[in-house]
Amino acid sequence: MAVKAILTDIEGTTSAVSFVFDVLFPYARRHLPGFVRERAGTPEVAAQLDAVLGESGEPGVDLDRAIDILLQWIDSDRKATPLKALQGMIWQQGYEAGELKGHVYPDAVKALQAWHGEGYGLYVYSSGSIQAQKLIFGCSEAGDLTSLFSGYFDTTSGHKREAASYRRIAETIGVPPGDVLFLSDVVEELDAAAETGMKTCGLARQGGELAGHPTVTAFDTIYPASF
Incomplete structure (x- = not known):
């Protein structure tokens, strides 16, 4: 898939x-x-x-x-x-008030923009509230990035280390779990997503490996078509 x-x-x-x-x-x-x-x-x-x-x-x-x-x-x-x-x-x-600006890594900005242009549906899943997610991307140092995303998920969809949360998200997105690529820096989250059949890629920005998952140090080495 x-x-x-x-x-x-x-x-x-x-x-x-x-x-x-x-x-x-x-x-x-x-x-x-x-x-x-x-x-x-x-x-x-x-x-x-x-x-x-x-x-x-x-x-x-x-x-x-x-x-x-x-x-x-x-x-x-x-x-x-x-x-x-x-x-x-x-x-x-x-x-x-202009007292906060959302931090998004430049490599992430570039990749997300490219993937959006290639037709991938982009979604966010964070323990921070959906409102907080939209603020980070909407008021980012790179400008308003919210138009790149088709949906946002938080703990109202379940905890991030439980497989049921990822099944619920895939159902909401409307695609089989096997058609979703999940990106995270936490191995337990990647494990939970993989349990549902989702494809996974770990981010270890300081180097190292997230056991059991392909691991990269930046977004510019992630090629969704290769998963």
């Missing part, structure tokens, strides 16, 4: 891990208390706070405790959907 769609991770794959951990996470942590206090009464924020309290097992606690929980989750890099949603809202403010 030929590759028809390319599904890519962001952190460590299209974009530097340091951008997420050294820029985005500190920005969200710094602005989260004020943002939540200011907007707790809005429907979109209130819904996420309810989800935070439900997931934490502490329903009914006050706003200060909810903020403490969120800050703890940021510090532990917890992949919690309501946290990701709130971070996305905070980052949107930062991007709109």
Whole structure:
């Protein structure tokens, strides 16, 4: 089966891990208390706070405790959907204010543009919220790249180390898993995708190998037609 769609991770794959951990996470942590206090009464924020309290097992606690929980989750890099949603809202403010610019490796920009031109369907799957994904690519240092992508997936589709998530994504895209090429820097994610029959390619930008998968150091050595 030929590759028809390319599904890519962001952190460590299209974009530097340091951008997420050294820029985005500190920005969200710094602005989260004020943002939540200011907007707790809005429907979109209130819904996420309810989800935070439900997931934490502490329903009914006050706003200060909810903020403490969120800050703890940021510090532990917890992949919690309501946290990701709130971070996305905070980052949107930062991007709109010009305080943030999304990092995308130049080799990734060039390859994604070429693959789009060749007719491949391009999709994103990241633990960051769909909103955050669109912001990284829409407000990137290379300009607005969102027109390259046909869809975005986050933890609402399932966890990235579970095969069922990739089956769900392939079904949503509308192609058999064997027609999808998944790109990631995490071997457990690649393993989960491969379990469904997806083709895989690992990104090890500092060198090395992601065991069991073809591994490259940059996008410019990925040739989808060869998979």
